[in-house]
Amino acid sequence: MTSARSSLEIVPPGPVVSLRGVGKTYGAGKTALRALAAIDLDIAAGEVTILMGPSGSGKTTLLSIIGCILRPTAGEVRLLGQEVAEENEAARSALRLAHIGFIFQGYNLFPTLSARQNVELALDLKGLGGRARRRRADELLEQVGLGDKGDAYPADLSGGQKQRVAIARALAGEPSLILADEPTAALDLQTGRRIMMLFADLAHRLHRGVVVVTHDSRILDLADRVVTLEDGRIIRDIALPRESAPAAPLDASLLRRRRSRETDLKELVAS
Amino acid sequence: MSSITAAIARFPRMSTVLAVRNMVHDRVRLVVTLIGIVFAVVLIGVQLGLFIGFARTTSSLIDHAGADLWIMAPGTRNIDQSAAISERKLFQALAVPGIQEAAKLITEFTLFKRPDGGNETVIVVGFDPAQGLGAPWQVAEGDVKNLAYAGTVMIDELYREKLGVTRIGQIVEIGGRRAQVVGFTRGIRSFTQSPYVFASFASALDYSRIRSDQTKYVLCRLVPGADAAAMRKALSERLGDVEVLTSGEFSRRTQFYWMFTTGAGLALLVAALMGLAVGVVVVSQTLYATTIDHLPEFGTLRAIGASSRYLYGVIIRQAVLSALAGYGIGLGVTLAIIRASRNGGTAILLPGELAAGLLALTLVMCVGAAAISIRKVTRLDPAMVFK
Numbered sequence: 053m054t055s056a057r058s059s060l061e062i063v064p065p066g067p068v069v070s071l072r073g074v075g076k077t078y079g080a081g082k083t084a085l086r087a088l089a090a091i092d093l094d095i096a097a098g099e100v101t102i103l104m105g106p107s108g109s110g111k112t113t114l115l116s117i118i119g120c121i122l123r124p125t126a127g128e129v130r131l132l133g134q135e136v137a138e139e140n141e142a143a144r145s146a147l148r149l150a151h152i153g154f155i156f157q158g159y160n161l162f163p164t165l166s167a168r169q170n171v172e173l174a175l176d177l178k179g180l181g182g183r184a185r186r187r188r189a190d191e192l193l194e195q196v197g198l199g200d201k202g203d204a205y206p207a208d209l210s211g212g213q214k215q216r217v218a219i220a221r222a223l224a225g226e227p228s229l230i231l232a233d234e235p236t237a238a239l240d241l242q243t244g245r246r247i248m249m250l251f252a253d254l255a256h257r258l259h260r261g262v263v264v265v266t267h268d269s270r271i272l273d274l275a276d277r278v279v280t281l282e283d284g285r286i287i288r289d290i291a292l293p294r295e296s297a298p299a300a301p302l303d304a305s306l307l308r309r310r311r312s313r314e315t316d317l318k319e320l321v322a323s
Numbered sequence: 324m325s326s327i328t329a330a331i332a333r334f335p336r337m338s339t340v341l342a343v344r345n346m347v348h349d350r351v352r353l354v355v356t357l358i359g360i361v362f363a364v365v366l367i368g369v370q371l372g373l374f375i376g377f378a379r380t381t382s383s384l385i386d387h388a389g390a391d392l393w394i395m396a397p398g399t400r401n402i403d404q405s406a407a408i409s410e411r412k413l414f415q416a417l418a419v420p421g422i423q424e425a426a427k428l429i430t431e432f433t434l435f436k437r438p439d440g441g442n443e444t445v446i447v448v449g450f451d452p453a454q455g456l457g458a459p460w461q462v463a464e465g466d467v468k469n470l471a472y473a474g475t476v477m478i479d480e481l482y483r484e485k486l487g488v489t490r491i492g493q494i495v496e497i498g499g500r501r502a503q504v505v506g507f508t509r510g511i512r513s514f515t516q517s518p519y520v521f522a523s524f525a526s527a528l529d530y531s532r533i534r535s536d537q538t539k540y541v542l543c544r545l546v547p548g549a550d551a552a553a554m555r556k557a558l559s560e561r562l563g564d565v566e567v568l569t570s571g572e573f574s575r576r577t578q579f580y581w582m583f584t585t586g587a588g589l590a591l592l593v594a595a596l597m598g599l600a601v602g603v604v605v606v607s608q609t610l611y612a613t614t615i616d617h618l619p620e621f622g623t624l625r626a627i628g629a630s631s632r633y634l635y636g637v638i639i640r641q642a643v644l645s646a647l648a649g650y651g652i653g654l655g656v657t658l659a660i661i662r663a664s665r666n667g668g669t670a671i672l673l674p675g676e677l678a679a680g681l682l683a684l685t686l687v688m689c690v691g692a693a694a695i696s697i698r699k700v701t702r703l704d705p706a707m708v709f710k
């Protein structure tokens with residue numbers, strides 16, 4: 053069983069997830085529907101990547117493939133360097149547990165469990181038990197600013213608080229990759245921005261890869277990179293230089309960071 | 324060790340916590356589930372308890388007679404109805420090495436006239452008071468020794484009312500002969516409508532008009548350490564034209580006859596099976612409804628990487644917890660029913676093995692009922708979480 057402190061493991065250099073030529077067709081024959089085609093995408097640790105695009109463009113499908121929930125019908129998916137598209141269900145489930153944290157639009161908390169127990173459940177899945185499990189759950193809630201809400205039930209929490217509990221739960225497995233589908237859609241602007249800032253913090257400070265699917269253009273400025281999908285293809289992939297960030301490391305993405313942040317954002321919002 | 328238990332109590336597996344919470348979340352459904360299980364446990368417990376009680380009643384005379392081997396007319400199917408055999412079989416049996424003692428016993432349906440003149444049918448049990456094989460084994464009032472006097476009888480206190488006898492010394496008529504009641508036995512039931520009444524062999528011959536050179540059975544006790552099967556073989560070879568059974572064989576044969584050739588046992592077993600069916604249906608329905616209610620959560624568990632085993636674990640825990648709670652209540656109700664029926668005409672017996680078997684059956688019933696729920700969650704597509 054993977055230790056709950058797997059963050060101490062040495063993550064191989066290179067992208068957390070790497071997709072090459074990924075395609076996804078739902079169904080077969082006359083009713084077949086091509087949701088994704090020829091996707092090449094690398095998700096880096098330490099960055100918040102936003103996936104945008106009109107409804108039906110394939111964002112959720114792409115996120116599910118990145119998250120080892122859905123199997124692509126074409127192409128390769130590498131998670132931390134390991135090919136995962138061909139793995140069986142049980143293995144993919146184990147990979148999700150070991151490496152990926154999920155956050156959902158509807159929070160998907162367990163309504164019959166307290167906030168602490170929701171986090172403990174994820175720790176239990178990782179094999180952590182007893183007092184250590186409870187202590188770790190409290191630490192994680194503390195980390196998302198809900199140190200005093202451990203005993204509250206989801207029904208008693210605001211949307212933003214619920215999403216924080218969900219983030220604490222997602223962090224329970226010390227994931228290298230955090231995937232969120234429309235995490236702010238049900239939240240007001242301020243709360244949504246705070247959640248996004250939490251994601252940015254996780255990426256920048258804890259060096260996680262974070263992918264957020266959103267329709268919400270008002271939070272784009274909190275991303276490091278914005279990937280836009282249309283009809284199942286990536287039509288735009290823009291890196292936004294961090295405003296007060298220290299000089300970006302000299303790598304291939306440097307080139308993309310040249311353009312001014314404002315120009316990029318204006319263009320994106322207009323599109 | 325106790326600190327480990329304490330730790331488990333304070334920090335249970337979250338799958339257990341989730342199972343409990345999911346169950347108590349919908350109180351109405353929990354109550355329905357428990358009622359279903361309790362109903363099944365009580366129905367099965369009482370029916371099987373009746374079955375065991377009846378079965379033991381049918382063979383109680385054999386089981387308490389103190390004999391190792393029974394000699395009887397060939398083709399005898401139960402202790403209450405049999406043909407007579409020659410009393411010479413007694414002496415022949417006594418001549419066989421390995422027989423420590425032997426005695427005659429008769430059972431015969433006979434007319435009984437109550438002191439107030441009403442008629443009943445009884446089964447007269449005639450045993451040899453000098454030997455004690457086949458004597459009444461529980462006496463409430465009076466002394467078995469007094470049966471040695473001619474024209475006496477002992478009846479069971481359960482049938483005081485039926486036989487219209489309230490006290491020792493009353494005079495009744497059995498088979499047209501005067502008989503004085505000299506005592507009461509306690510809790511010696513008859514499976515048939517006709518109560519057992521005990522008398523000496525000599526008096527019983529008189530009451531039942533069986534020829535004095537005949538008997539129904541010869542009961543044998545073996546010398547200590549003798550092999551019953553070998554003795555049984557030796558006796559049947561030596562005696563010819565009789566059947567020799569061990570006490571256990573005759574007991575089972577009698578039980579089988581009354582329980583299955585009369586349909587009484589089948590009816591009880593069918594009722595118990597119906598209880599089981601009701602339990603399975605109710606539990607599988609409520610468990611399934613609970614699973615469906617919490618399906619999104621199972622989907623979330625799946626998505627965040629819970630193994631299939633973990634998912635079954637939650638559902639099976641729900642089933643097991645329901646089973647334990649339902650069994651506990653059901654057993655209490657069953658015991659109350661048994662207590663209430665203790666002084667009635669029927670014996671409901673719940674031996675430890677039956678109680679344990681019932682627990683196992685309840686667990687199997689509930690876990691079996693979880694099957695459709697398990698099927699449902701294993702087929703769950705984790706992609707549902709993004710819908």
Ligand SMILES: Nc1ncnc2c1ncn2[C@@H]1O[C@H](COP(=O)(O)OP(=O)(O)OP(=O)(O)O)[C@@H](O)[C@H]1O
Binds near residue numbers: 087107
């Ligand atoms: N399970 C499925 N079976 C068949 N078609 C599907 C399935 N899931 C998605 N699709 C189709 O695939 C296409 C992409 O869907 P997807 O959910 O990935 O889009 P999206 O960008 O997330 O849309 P939205 O913004 O509305 O959430 C759509 O045309 C959708 O109807």
Ligand SMILES: [Mg+2]
Binds near residue numbers: 111112
């Ligand atoms: Mg979507």
